[in-house]
Amino acid sequence: MRVKHLLSGACAAAMLAGAAYAERGADGQLNIIYWQAPSTMNPYLSGGTKEVEAASMVVEPLASYDENGNIVPRLVDELPTVDNGGVSADLKSIIWVLKEGILWSDGSPLTAADAVFTWEYCTHPEGGCAQSSYFDGVTSVEAVDDRTIKINFADPKPYPYTALVGAESPIIQKAQFQDCMGAKAPECTDQNFGPIGTGPFVVTEFKANDVISLEANSNYRDANKPAFGSVLFKGGGDAAAAARSVLETSEFDYAWNLQIEPEVLTQMEAQGKGKVVVSFQTSVERLHLNQTNPDPSLGDMRAVYAEGENAHPFLTDPAVGKAMSMAIDRDILVEAGYGKTGQVTCNVLPAPEIYASTANDACKTQDIEGAKAVLDAAGWVPGSDGVREKDGVRLSVLYQTSTNSVRQGTQALVKQMWAEIGIEAELRNIDASVFFGGDPSSPDTFQKFYADVEMYTNNFSGADPEAYMANWRCSEIPTPDTQWQGSNIQRFCNPAYDALVDEMSQTADLNERGRLAKEMNDMLMESYSIIPLVHRGGTSAHANSLGGVKMTDWDSELWNIADWHRIK
Amino acid sequence: MLNYTIRRLMFAIPTLFVISFIIFAILDLSPGDPTGNLPLTIPPDVREKIRESLGLGQPFPIRYLKWCQQFFVNEPLNLIENWTGWTIGDGERLRVTSWSTRSPVVDLIAERMPQTLWVVGMSYVVAILIAIPIGVISAYRQYSLFDQIGTFVSMVGFSVPTFFTGLILIVVFSVNLGWLPSVYDTTHKVTDWSSFWVQVRQMAMPTMVLALATTAQLSRFMRASMLDNLNQDYVRTARAKGLRERSVVLIHVLRNSMIPVVTVIALGVPAIFGGAIITEQIFKVNGLGALLIIGIQGADIPLVQTLTFLFAVLIVFFNLIADLLYGILDPRIRYD
Numbered sequence: 001m002r003v004k005h006l007l008s009g010a011c012a013a014a015m016l017a018g019a020a021y022a023e024r025g026a027d028g029q030l031n032i033i034y035w036q037a038p039s040t041m042n043p044y045l046s047g048g049t050k051e052v053e054a055a056s057m058v059v060e061p062l063a064s065y066d067e068n069g070n071i072v073p074r075l076v077d078e079l080p081t082v083d084n085g086g087v088s089a090d091l092k093s094i095i096w097v098l099k100e101g102i103l104w105s106d107g108s109p110l111t112a113a114d115a116v117f118t119w120e121y122c123t124h125p126e127g128g129c130a131q132s133s134y135f136d137g138v139t140s141v142e143a144v145d146d147r148t149i150k151i152n153f154a155d156p157k158p159y160p161y162t163a164l165v166g167a168e169s170p171i172i173q174k175a176q177f178q179d180c181m182g183a184k185a186p187e188c189t190d191q192n193f194g195p196i197g198t199g200p201f202v203v204t205e206f207k208a209n210d211v212i213s214l215e216a217n218s219n220y221r222d223a224n225k226p227a228f229g230s231v232l233f234k235g236g237g238d239a240a241a242a243a244r245s246v247l248e249t250s251e252f253d254y255a256w257n258l259q260i261e262p263e264v265l266t267q268m269e270a271q272g273k274g275k276v277v278v279s280f281q282t283s284v285e286r287l288h289l290n291q292t293n294p295d296p297s298l299g300d301m302r303a304v305y306a307e308g309e310n311a312h313p314f315l316t317d318p319a320v321g322k323a324m325s326m327a328i329d330r331d332i333l334v335e336a337g338y339g340k341t342g343q344v345t346c347n348v349l350p351a352p353e354i355y356a357s358t359a360n361d362a363c364k365t366q367d368i369e370g371a372k373a374v375l376d377a378a379g380w381v382p383g384s385d386g387v388r389e390k391d392g393v394r395l396s397v398l399y400q401t402s403t404n405s406v407r408q409g410t411q412a413l414v415k416q417m418w419a420e421i422g423i424e425a426e427l428r429n430i431d432a433s434v435f436f437g438g439d440p441s442s443p444d445t446f447q448k449f450y451a452d453v454e455m456y457t458n459n460f461s462g463a464d465p466e467a468y469m470a471n472w473r474c475s476e477i478p479t480p481d482t483q484w485q486g487s488n489i490q491r492f493c494n495p496a497y498d499a500l501v502d503e504m505s506q507t508a509d510l511n512e513r514g515r516l517a518k519e520m521n522d523m524l525m526e527s528y529s530i531i532p533l534v535h536r537g538g539t540s541a542h543a544n545s546l547g548g549v550k551m552t553d554w555d556s557e558l559w560n561i562a563d564w565h566r567i568k
Numbered sequence: 569m570l571n572y573t574i575r576r577l578m579f580a581i582p583t584l585f586v587i588s589f590i591i592f593a594i595l596d597l598s599p600g601d602p603t604g605n606l607p608l609t610i611p612p613d614v615r616e617k618i619r620e621s622l623g624l625g626q627p628f629p630i631r632y633l634k635w636c637q638q639f640f641v642n643e644p645l646n647l648i649e650n651w652t653g654w655t656i657g658d659g660e661r662l663r664v665t666s667w668s669t670r671s672p673v674v675d676l677i678a679e680r681m682p683q684t685l686w687v688v689g690m691s692y693v694v695a696i697l698i699a700i701p702i703g704v705i706s707a708y709r710q711y712s713l714f715d716q717i718g719t720f721v722s723m724v725g726f727s728v729p730t731f732f733t734g735l736i737l738i739v740v741f742s743v744n745l746g747w748l749p750s751v752y753d754t755t756h757k758v759t760d761w762s763s764f765w766v767q768v769r770q771m772a773m774p775t776m777v778l779a780l781a782t783t784a785q786l787s788r789f790m791r792a793s794m795l796d797n798l799n800q801d802y803v804r805t806a807r808a809k810g811l812r813e814r815s816v817v818l819i820h821v822l823r824n825s826m827i828p829v830v831t832v833i834a835l836g837v838p839a840i841f842g843g844a845i846i847t848e849q850i851f852k853v854n855g856l857g858a859l860l861i862i863g864i865q866g867a868d869i870p871l872v873q874t875l876t877f878l879f880a881v882l883i884v885f886f887n888l889i890a891d892l893l894y895g896i897l898d899p900r901i902r903y904d
Contacts, residue, residue, distance in 0.1 A: 048606055128622070211755055236849065
């Protein structure tokens with residue numbers, strides 16, 4: 001009896017101590033399920049979200065984004081800014097100073113040479129590096145001394161936190177990867193599957209597209225972290241099954257990307273075994289209204305911009321776009337397809353807060369009568385079959401998107417809403433791998449846009465919208481000359497907009513950048529070439545016993561996995 | 569017989585070459601882009617670089633010949649090196665490499681073979697063990713209660729798809745009762761009795777789901793074949809000789825009835841290696857079926873090409889086996 005008491009007393013004491021200073025590995029195994037399994041642990045060779053997130057447990061960037069989209073130092077003590085002298089006054093270089101004493105998991109020290117190597121690795125012309133856009137505009141990365149990294153830019157870079165910041169561009173070890181440059185990169189299977197990192201975990205076994213076993217990094221910089229001794233990172237199945245394994249059977253502690261019917265998720269959560277967590281970043285489900293004519297009879301000129309000569313017969317009239325936007329009840333779309341993982345939005349740039357405009361919020365409520373009035377005023381009157389027309393042009397659109405049950409549901413609802421104001425819609429859906437595939441010989445890609453209206457989601461990584469807003473410059477319009485590459489999908493072109501883009505690339509002041517971004521967003525919204533519908537969040541679920549999760553959509557969801565622990 | 573076998577094997581070689589070319593051409597002509605599933609935040613020029621690094625810039629015939637060289641020369645040489653420890657040439661040769669994982673396709677297949685053979689193979693064995701007795705009894709006692717129930721169960725097995733039975737089993741045994749895991753753990757290693765028990769538990773549901781479908785098919789074949797034979801003259805003769813009923817049914821009739829059933833079983837073996845695409849997805853077994861589907865979704869052409877070609881080889885091979893088994897089981901069939 002006495003022994004038992006003593007033991008339980010000791011246990012209680014240990015638990016009390018554990019609450020304050022958990023020991024590394026004290027919480028046993030963490031089970032994570034990603035229903036799309038990672039195919040490699042080298043984010044530079046894949047670019048897919050699943051690979052980037054899996055790798056973020058092992059390799060780390062200099063700084064990360066927290067759950068609110070704020071940048072937080074990781075391998076450095078302090079974030080370089082113009083004020084503390086880390087960013088040069090002409091905005092053409094940035095100096096990062098590594099924390100002292102950081103070791104790779106093999107015990108060797110992390111040095112500035114590794115950062116230089118990472119830049120060389122990703123910018124090698126034959127390597128096919130998927131994250132090379134993070135190093136755009138970087139002319140050189142220098143190792144000033146062992147701990148000091150200097151990144152030089154070709155032009156002034158008002159927002160210099162791109163290279164080596166965020167889970168997409170982590171630092172890899174020079175000693176491990178130096179024989180894997182360029183064309184040799186894919187041949188280094190062992191390195192790509194088991195990178196040496198500075199992060200909290202180390203890969204022990206990697207089975208591509210199946211499962212990753214990891215254990216705590218014994219050289220991690222915080223001696224008490226991570227709380228978990230090992231991680232089982234399982235892939236496969238589908239989103240609903242992943243949700244079930246956390247919320248219903250408790251086999252797993254964390255499940256990622258649970259894009260399933262909202263009522264199903266709510267039902268599962270109601271069992272009380274886990275929590276659904278949502279984080280909003282910049283993903284917006286939107287409609288693009290084609291500003292060029294996609295008429296099949298045009299042959300080679302179909303949906304080609306041609307300096308404005310080939311304008312769409314009616315979608316270039318802002319009144320039509322405005323009426324289409326007013327007729328949509330976004331609340332219903334959110335309720336039917338997204339639940340708590342979506343919010344109504346009237347902006348293509350919904351976040352971060354300093355960039356989010358409030359000028360267009362009128363769209364949040366449906367206004368059928370108003371929409372009809374707008375069309376009437378513009379001369380679009382109902383024809384004999386109820387579809388509005390003007391000068392023999394009928395308001396009939398072909399509305400396409402990728403194959404996905406939520407999207408088809410949204411399409412059906414929007415079609416109905418447009419029918420109420422006399423706009424006819426023909427629906428079409430295309431397999432996602434073809435729609436987003438970008439094959440210039442396929443007529444069905446979203447870039448070719450052989451339709452009047454199309455719907456998909458886009459976002460930008462990181463927290464700075466400069467590159468994203470530059471997507472809608474005139475020069476970004478996809479044409480046959482560019483092999484249909486380009487990001488200005490709806491073929492919007494306005495010299496005033498281009499001027500704002502140029503101004504933003506010269507502006508360092510954050511408030512001024514906010515003003516410019518809002519102005520650009522409003523200009524796009526008022527052109528009604530883009531109709532934003534839903535601000536979409538990332539959805540994950542974790543078991544009630546898992547503590548420390550700070551869900552973020554701005555960076556890898558596993559960005560703070562070192563702090564995760566078991567709640568006792 | 570030997571001559572026939574050799575002739576068939578020689579004939580298989582051009583057949584397989586034609587098959588490999590057709591598969592390659594179909595995959596090449598089909599739409600899809602290995603960078604299509606990447607997030608839209610990755611710009612087009614970076615995508616173009618990725619495609620180039622995958623060798624997509626080269627013309628079709630060159631890519632086909634490269635694959636042939638990698639698959640028919642480099643991979644076997646590599647296999648020999650691994651088995652014997654010799655180094656042939658400089659030991660450096662390009663292997664068939666998957667685009668999504670950037671690792672050799674053959675290694676991926678080898679990694680997934682165990683769980684597929686365990687789960688799908690075991691389901692096949694279980695199905696055969698259940699189906700043959702059911703078929704025999706159903707035929708011998710035609711229209712009895714047992715036969716009626718057997719017919720009903722086979723109809724269920726035929727008509728209810730595995731994604732439905734799989735989900736039902738998960739809801740009952742994992743969610744409500746909590747007896748069996750719904751996720752197959754491929755890292756689990758059997759070392760003692762308790763870990764063996766864990767393995768049995770995680771294999772139970774996928775194996776039973778697959779076995780139900782196979783049992784339904786095989787037991788119907790067995791029943792039909794038995795019925796054909798039970799009315800034959802030789803059965804009456806055997807009974808008239810005064811043989812025990814047991815030896816009439818289980819020796820004379822059963823052996824003759826097995827001929828078509830054995831063929832069906834042999835022809836079904838390649839399907840085991842093909843994995844069970846849907847069932848593997850449901851239980852997260854991640855075997856060859858799941859590998860194939862991931863390859864197709866990601867437009868990972870080298871992976872899909874190699875896998876489908878290996879399936880073609882197995883199908884050609886087991887067709888030959890089935891033909892030879894005919895000759896062995898039924899002395900009246902001779903090929904020379």
